[in-house]
Amino acid sequence: MATVTAPAEGRTSSAGAHLSRKKRLFFPFFLPAVTLYVLFLLVPTVATVVLGFTSWSGAGDTPRFTGLDNYGELIASDAFRYSFLNTVLYIVAGGVGTFLLAFLFTMVLREMRGGKVVRAVLFFPNIVAPVALGMFFGIILVYRPNRQGLANYLLESVGIDAVKFLAPENITWVVTGCLIWASSGFYITILMAAVDRIPPYLYEDSDIAGATPWQKFRHVTLPLTWDVVGVAGVLWTISAIKIFELVFVLAGPGTYSPPIRSWTLGVYVFDRSFGDQGAPQYGMACAAAVVMILLVSVLVVLLRRLMRRDTIQY
Amino acid sequence: MTSTVDERLGGPVRKPPRKPKPAPTARGFSxxxxxxxxxxxxxxxxxxxxxxxxxxxxxxxxxxxxxxxxxxxxxxxxxxxxFRNLAYAWNNAGFGRAFVITVVLVAVSSVAIVLLAAPAAYALTRLGVRGANGLTNFVAIGMGIPFQTVVIPLFIGMAELDLTNNLFGLFLIYVALSLPFTVFLLTGFFRSLPDELEEAAAIDGASPARTFFTIMLPLARGGLITALILNAIGLWNETLLSIVFLNENANFTLARALFAFNSAASYQSEYGGLVAGVAIVVLPMLVLYVLLARRIITGLTLGAGK
Known part of the structure; x- marks a missing residue:
């Protein structure tokens, strides 16, 4: 009854009490997750940065501080140069290819029957393990006269000479192609979700004005999906920097590292730490891992800069 | 003729007063x-x-x-x-055992991830704590860290604790490394819930903890299930960590077993068994996808939308 006689007072104090009780819940709720996050992700990242300045071959050896020696050695090594350039190539060429394809699809899918089915089919490779994709492509692309994989079988059946897809000199482009094939569905879906939010009357108006598909894309679709394209670009970058299994399985014999011409930074780190050849070089592997973080940070910041503009309200 | 044009452009909702003639290029061949x-x-x-x-x-x-x-x-x-190929992969290449291990590991890990991430996401979005946005970003940064950068110190640390080549150790790593994405995903779901129900519960005298467990969690059920499925898919396909942390056949997960089987199968020309192995990894995902395509697609592309 007290609350009825003094409603205002009672309510504010109980509301205040409730709020503070709510805030007391924060740490028990938040701490377990953030503790694991810090212990298993942030601390190891810092440790990697520190180990990057040391020379260490793992168990039985103690890390020796060597300053920037690892980085000098990295720059001088062929394996690292290939790894770095290939990684950049996959991010840039794979990214441009994926986004061009995705844009082309948004132009067509918007006014196409069965678009939903097409999207669902194209999305599927995204939930297949990259190892499985790699092996699968390995069997499809294999070059062996008289017993060709599916790709060369098709080429030969239309009278074109078979291609050694998996030879070291071709492998980078083949992986780029596989990458575009496997990931375009994801970006098509993201971009289409953004395109579906564009009010249809804008397209009606441009139809009436006689706009070509290219003009509609250039002056309606692109400006109105620009922000989503930016986010998708960031997602692409942080997923493409990790490419490892696909290359490892596709370019090499399987359990051992593939020829260095096909390496990515992910393969380099793995080969120098857990690969089966000789003593591990944890220091070098950590330095290469630091290069990965730097590369992804630089690219993401650059991309955000490039994509920045005023938001459009519609 | 004209009715199909209307249909294609969004139906009768916005019918112009007079039917305009289609512009010359709009209907022509492009x-x-x-x-x-x-x-x-x-x-x-x-x-x-x-x-x-x-x-x-x-x-x-x-x-x-x-x-x-x-x-x-x-x-x-x-x-x-x-079924000779499938039987070969299942029995001779260890996919049968790996299948059981993977199912259990993936199920237990996904549940643990959601159990840890849901309260954290709730705390970040619904408790009115200052600085919560900054903390959300702090957690979200974890999504951008490639696993290669943490795997060496993790391996050394886990070896100290005797948790390498150990499924419990891999479970811990899976849970911890999946948290940033899951927390980020779930903050989106919790943020979209209406305030009114929470206020009503408070007025009825429910404690904040009770409000969370009996009101908000059931409301966020859709989000929790999505998080569960996406984590299950991600961990089912996870390879790098299982290669680093498991080195005994008896502990192999499916992706790890496939990785080990690859070179052996190529040398013996056991392509039938190899394709069967790939199929054992891929087909469960296909079944899941056919059943839940929409949920999987919207869940995975959620972060990019807005």
């Missing part, structure tokens, strides 16, 4: 559009073809795989051993 249509259908057909090839090849002999890629399998079926 090479760019034709090219686009061709590419889209070719690409889609290729995907379907590739899936067909995979399923069929799992039942073929190596010679059939390479010389008759599109034919229906016959060699093993004629010998009354239709």
């Amino acid at each position: 090479p760019l559009r034709a090219l686009g249509m061709a590419v889209v259908w070719l690409f889609t057909a290729l995907n379907v073809l590739v899936l067909y090839w995979l399923v069929m090849a799992a039942f073929k002999s190596p010679i059939e795989i390479f010389t008759k890629p599109f034919a229906l399998p016959s060699y093993w079926i004629e010998r009354g051993q239709a």
Whole structure:
């Protein structure tokens, strides 16, 4: 009854009490997750940065501080140069290819029957393990006269000479192609979700004005999906920097590292730490891992800069 | 004729007062559009073809795989051993054991991830704590850290604790490394819930903890299930960590077993078994995808939308 006689007072104090009780819940709720996050992700990242300045071959050896020696050695090594350039190539060429394809699809899918089915089919490779994709492509692309994989079988059946897809000199482009094939569905879906939010009357108006598909894309679709394209670009970058299994399985014999011409930074780190050849070089592997973080940070910041503009309200 | 145009452009909702004549170029032949249509259908057909090839090849002999890629399998079926490849992968290459391990590990890890991430996401969005946005970003940064950068110190640390080549150790790592994505995903779901129900519960005298467990969690059920499924998919396919942390056949997960089987199978020309192994990894995902495609697609693309 007290609350009825003094409603205002009672309510504010109980509301205040409730709020503070709510805030007391924060740490028990938040701490377990953030503790694991810090212990298993942030601390190891810092440790990697520190180990990057040391020379260490793992168990039985103690890390020796060597300053920037690892980085000098990295720059001088062929394996690292290939790894770095290939990684950049996959991010840039794979990214441009994926986004061009995705844009082309948004132009067509918007006014196409069965678009939903097409999207669902194209999305599927995204939930297949990259190892499985790699092996699968390995069997499809294999070059062996008289017993060709599916790709060369098709080429030969239309009278074109078979291609050694998996030879070291071709492998980078083949992986780029596989990458575009496997990931375009994801970006098509993201971009289409953004395109579906564009009010249809804008397209009606441009139809009436006689706009070509290219003009509609250039002056309606692109400006109105620009922000989503930016986010998708960031997602692409942080997923493409990790490419490892696909290359490892596709370019090499399987359990051992593939020829260095096909390496990515992910393969380099793995080969120098857990690969089966000789003593591990944890220091070098950590330095290469630091290069990965730097590369992804630089690219993401650059991309955000490039994509920045005023938001459009519609 | 005109009715189809209306339909295509969004139906009768916005009907112009007078039906405009279609502009000359809008209905005419556009090479760019034709090219686009061709590419889209070719690409889609290729995907379907590739899936067909995979399923069929799992039942073929190596010679059939390479010389008759599109034919229906016959060699093993004629010998009354239709499932010979699958049986080989399952029994001889250890996929049977790996399958059981993977199912248990993935299920337990996904549940643990959601149990830890849901309260954290709730705390970040609903408790009115200052600085919560900054903390959310702090957690979200974790999504951008490649696993290669943490794997060496993690391996050393886990070796100290005797948790390498140990499924419990891998479980811990899976849970911890999946948290940033899951917390980020769930903050989106919790943020979208209405305030009113929470206020009503408070007025009725429910404690904040009780409000969370009996009101908000059930409301966020859709989000929790999505998080569960996406984590299950991610961990089912996870390879790098399982390669680093598991080195005994008895502990292998499916992706790890496939990785180990790859070179052995190529040397013995055991392509039938290899394709069957790939199929054992891929087909459960296909079944899940056919059942839950919409939820998976929206869940995975959620972060990018807004």
